[in-house]
Amino acid sequence: MAKEPILSAKDVEIQFSLRGKKLTAIRGCSLDLYEGETLAIVGESGSGKSVFTKTFVGMLDANGTITNGSIMFEGQDLAQYKTEADWLKIRGKKISMVMQDPMTSLNPLKKIGKQIEESIELHQGLKGEAAKKEAIEMLKKVGIPDPERRYNQYPHEFSGGMRQRVVIAIAVACHPQILICDEPTTALDVTIQAQILDLIRSLQSELGMTVIYITHDLGVVANVADRVAVMYAGQIVEYGLVNEIFYDAWHPYTWALLSALPQLGVKGEPLPSIEGTPPNLFNKIVGDAFAPRNKRALAIDFVKEPPFFNVTETHAAKTWYLDPRAPKIEQPGSIQRLRAKMENRG
Amino acid sequence: MFKYTVKRLGQSLLTVLIIATIVFLLLRMLPTDYYFTEDQLMKFTEEQKHDALEAAGLLDPIPTQLLNFYNDILHLDFGVSRRIQNGVPVVKVIGNKFAISMKMGLMAMVVSMVIGIPMGILQAMYKEKLFDAIGTAYTIFVNAVPALVSYSLVLVFGSRVLGLPSMYSTRNPGPSSILPIFCLAMGSIAWYALWMRRYMIDEINKDYIKLARVKGLSTSQIMYRHVLRNAFVPMVQYIPATALLTIGGSLLVERFFSVPGMGPLLTDSINRYDVNVVQTLVILYSTLSILGVFLGDVAMMIVDPRITIAEKGGSR
Numbered sequence: 253m254a255k256e257p258i259l260s261a262k263d264v265e266i267q268f269s270l271r272g273k274k275l276t277a278i279r280g281c282s283l284d285l286y287e288g289e290t291l292a293i294v295g296e297s298g299s300g301k302s303v304f305t306k307t308f309v310g311m312l313d314a315n316g317t318i319t320n321g322s323i324m325f326e327g328q329d330l331a332q333y334k335t336e337a338d339w340l341k342i343r344g345k346k347i348s349m350v351m352q353d354p355m356t357s358l359n360p361l362k363k364i365g366k367q368i369e370e371s372i373e374l375h376q377g378l379k380g381e382a383a384k385k386e387a388i389e390m391l392k393k394v395g396i397p398d399p400e401r402r403y404n405q406y407p408h409e410f411s412g413g414m415r416q417r418v419v420i421a422i423a424v425a426c427h428p429q430i431l432i433c434d435e436p437t438t439a440l441d442v443t444i445q446a447q448i449l450d451l452i453r454s455l456q457s458e459l460g461m462t463v464i465y466i467t468h469d470l471g472v473v474a475n476v477a478d479r480v481a482v483m484y485a486g487q488i489v490e491y492g493l494v495n496e497i498f499y500d501a502w503h504p505y506t507w508a509l510l511s512a513l514p515q516l517g518v519k520g521e522p523l524p525s526i527e528g529t530p531p532n533l534f535n536k537i538v539g540d541a542f543a544p545r546n547k548r549a550l551a552i553d554f555v556k557e558p559p560f561f562n563v564t565e566t567h568a569a570k571t572w573y574l575d576p577r578a579p580k581i582e583q584p585g586s587i588q589r590l591r592a593k594m595e596n597r598g
Numbered sequence: 599m600f601k602y603t604v605k606r607l608g609q610s611l612l613t614v615l616i617i618a619t620i621v622f623l624l625l626r627m628l629p630t631d632y633y634f635t636e637d638q639l640m641k642f643t644e645e646q647k648h649d650a651l652e653a654a655g656l657l658d659p660i661p662t663q664l665l666n667f668y669n670d671i672l673h674l675d676f677g678v679s680r681r682i683q684n685g686v687p688v689v690k691v692i693g694n695k696f697a698i699s700m701k702m703g704l705m706a707m708v709v710s711m712v713i714g715i716p717m718g719i720l721q722a723m724y725k726e727k728l729f730d731a732i733g734t735a736y737t738i739f740v741n742a743v744p745a746l747v748s749y750s751l752v753l754v755f756g757s758r759v760l761g762l763p764s765m766y767s768t769r770n771p772g773p774s775s776i777l778p779i780f781c782l783a784m785g786s787i788a789w790y791a792l793w794m795r796r797y798m799i800d801e802i803n804k805d806y807i808k809l810a811r812v813k814g815l816s817t818s819q820i821m822y823r824h825v826l827r828n829a830f831v832p833m834v835q836y837i838p839a840t841a842l843l844t845i846g847g848s849l850l851v852e853r854f855f856s857v858p859g860m861g862p863l864l865t866d867s868i869n870r871y872d873v874n875v876v877q878t879l880v881i882l883y884s885t886l887s888i889l890g891v892f893l894g895d896v897a898m899m900i901v902d903p904r905i906t907i908a909e910k911g912g913s914r
Binding site: 309311336340343344345348349351353356357358359360361362370371374375406408419422423425426 | 804805806808809810811812813814815816817823824827828831901902903904
C-alpha cells in the first residue's frame with residue numbers, strides 16, 4: 253500500500269503494575285492505520301486488543317504505562333503525551349471511541365440530547381440553539397426516529413440498540429478522523445448487531461472516518477473489515493487484507509481461531525477449540541507465545557521468537573513456518589476448505 | 599406523580615395517627631395520680647381528686663376519651679402540662695424550647711452541610727491522598743469516640759484556647775451557641791463527608807465517565823457536570839430527614855451545655871409522668887421523622903428522572 257498511514261504505532265510496549273509485580277500486556281506491537289480503511293483487531297480475551305487501542309486516546313488505566321515504542325499521529329508521538337491538556341486536543345475531536353456496553357455508557361441522569369450537545373459544544377464551538385439543532389441532526393443521522401422528542405428523554409427510556417446509536421452519535425458528533433469501536437455489538441442481540449454495524453459503516457463513508465474494530469467475533473470481521481490484525485498474548489501475530497486472513501492464513505493461532513468458526517464445523521463432529529490457556533504475562537515469554545498450545549510447533553518455536561515474514565505485500569505473519577529453512581508445512585484442512593469455497597465462488 | 603405524592607401524604611398522616619393512638623392508650627394505663635402535682639396529691643381529698651378528674655374528662659370511658667383526644671388534636675389543643683409547669687398549655691411549654699432547639703439545629707445543619715459535603719467531594723477527588731486520609735481519620739474519630747468524650751474535648755479546647763463561653767446563656771445567645779452548634783454538627787459533618795465521598799467514588803468508577811472522558815471532557819468538567827450531580831441524588835433522599843431531626847434537639851448536647859432546648863424535655867416529662875407533654879412530644883417527633891422520609895421521597899422523585907411511580911405504562 254503506497255499510502256501514508258494516518259496513524260502508525262511502532263514497537264509499543266505497555267506494562268501494568270499489579271500488586272508490586274510488572275505485567276507486560278503489550279509486547280512490542282506495530283500497526284499502521286491507513287486513511288479511510290476499516291481495520292479489525294481480533295483475538296481472545298486478554299490478548300491486549302483493548303489495551304493497545306486505548307493508548308490511541310490516552311485511556312489506559314492509571315496503573316498502566318507505555319514503556320517503549322511510539323504512536324505517530326499527525327506528526328506527534330502520542331506515546332509521549334503525559335498531561336490531560338495534551339489529550340484534550342485529541343480525544344473526541346480527532347480520535348474517538350465507542351464502548352462495549354451501551355447500557356452503562358450513558359449518564360442515567362442527563363437528557364440524551366444534552367449528552368450529545370456536550371461534545372458538540374466542546375469541539376465545534378456551537379452554543380445554545382445551534383448546538384441543540386446539531387444534536388438533533390446527529391440523532392437523526394444515527395437513525396433515531398422522532399429526534400425532537402427523543403432529545404428530551406433520558407437513557408432509561410431507550411433500548412440497548414438505541415442507546416448504542418446514541419453512544420455512536422456522541423462519539424462521532426465532532427467528526428473524528430479515527431473511530432475506535434471496542435466490541436460495539438457484543439452486548440447487543442444479533443438482529444441489532446447488524447443494524448449497528450450498518451450504521452457505523454454508513455457514518456464512516458459519510459464522514460470519511462477511519463474505523464478500528466476490536467472484536468472477537470470473526471463474523472463481524474468478515475462483514476465490515478478491509479484489513480485484519482490478529483493479536484495473541486500482547487502481540488500482533490498476523491495481519492493482512494480480510495481475504496488473506498480468512499483464506500490464506502499462516503499463523504497457527506489464526507488457523508486455530510478460524511477452525512473454531514461454527515460455520516466450518518462438520519455436522520456430528522465436535523467443534524474444534526483451542527486447547528490450553530494463554531501464557532501468563534507476568535512471566536517472560538520465550539520463543540513463540542503460541543507454541544505451547546500448538547500441536548505442530550517447531551523446535552525453534554520454543555527457543556526463539558519468530559520475526560514477521562511477508563506472504564504478500566499486504567500480508568505478513570509472525571511464524572517460523574514461513575521461514576524458507578522451515579520444513580514444509582501444509583495449512584490445515586479447514587483453511588484449505590475455506591479457500592476452496594472462496595475459489596469456487598469465483 | 600401528583601397522585602403518588604397525595605397517596606404517600608395520606609399514608610404518612612395515617613402513620614402519625616396510629617402512633618398517637620398507641621401512645622395515648624398506653625399512657626391511659628398509668629394511675630390517675632399522675633394528673634396532679636406532688637403538692638396537690640398531699641392536699642386534695644379523694645373527693646376533690648375525683649371531681650378534678652371528672653372535670654378533665656379523665657373518668658369517661660376510653661373510647662370517648664380517645665375521640666375527644668382526636669378532636670383536640672384537630673384543633674391543635676394538646677392540653678396542659680400537669681407536673682413540669684402546672685396549668686401551662688403544653689404548646690407553650692414546648693414552644694419556647696422548640697424555638698431554641700430549632701435555631702441551633704438549623705445552624706448546625708447548615709454548618710455540617712457547608713463543611714461536610716465539600717469535604718467528601720475533596721476526599722473523593724484526592725482519594726487515597728493526604729486530605730482523604732485526614733478526612734477519614736476524622737470520620738472514624740467522631741464515630742468511634744463516645745460523644746461525651748469528644749464534646750469534652752471541644753469544650754476544653756473552645757473555652758480554654760478560644761475563650762468561648764462554655765455554658766449557653768439566653769442573655770448572650772450568639773457566642774454561647776458556638777460550641778453547642780459545633781458539637782451538634784460534628785457528627786453530621788462526618789456523615790455528609792462519608793456518604794458524599796462514597797457516592798462520588800461510585801460514580802467516578804462508572805462506565806459513562808469513560809465515555810465522557812473519551813469525548814473530550816476535562817477532569818474538572820466531568821466532576822462538575824457528571825459526577826457531582828449524580829452523586830448528590832442518593833444524598834437528597836436523606837437530607838430532609840436529617841434536617842428535621844436536628845430540630846428535635848439533642849439530649850446530650852443540650853444537657854452538656856445547659857441549653858434550655860427540647861432535647862431533655864422528653865426524658866424529663868417521662869420521669870415526671872407529665873402525660874400530656876409526653877404524648878405531644880411523641881406525636882411531634884414521629885411527625886418530624888415521617889415528614890422527613892416523605893419529603894426525601896418527593897425530593898428523590900424530582901431529581902431522579904428514572905423514578906416514575908404509580909403511573910404504569912404512562913412513561914414511554
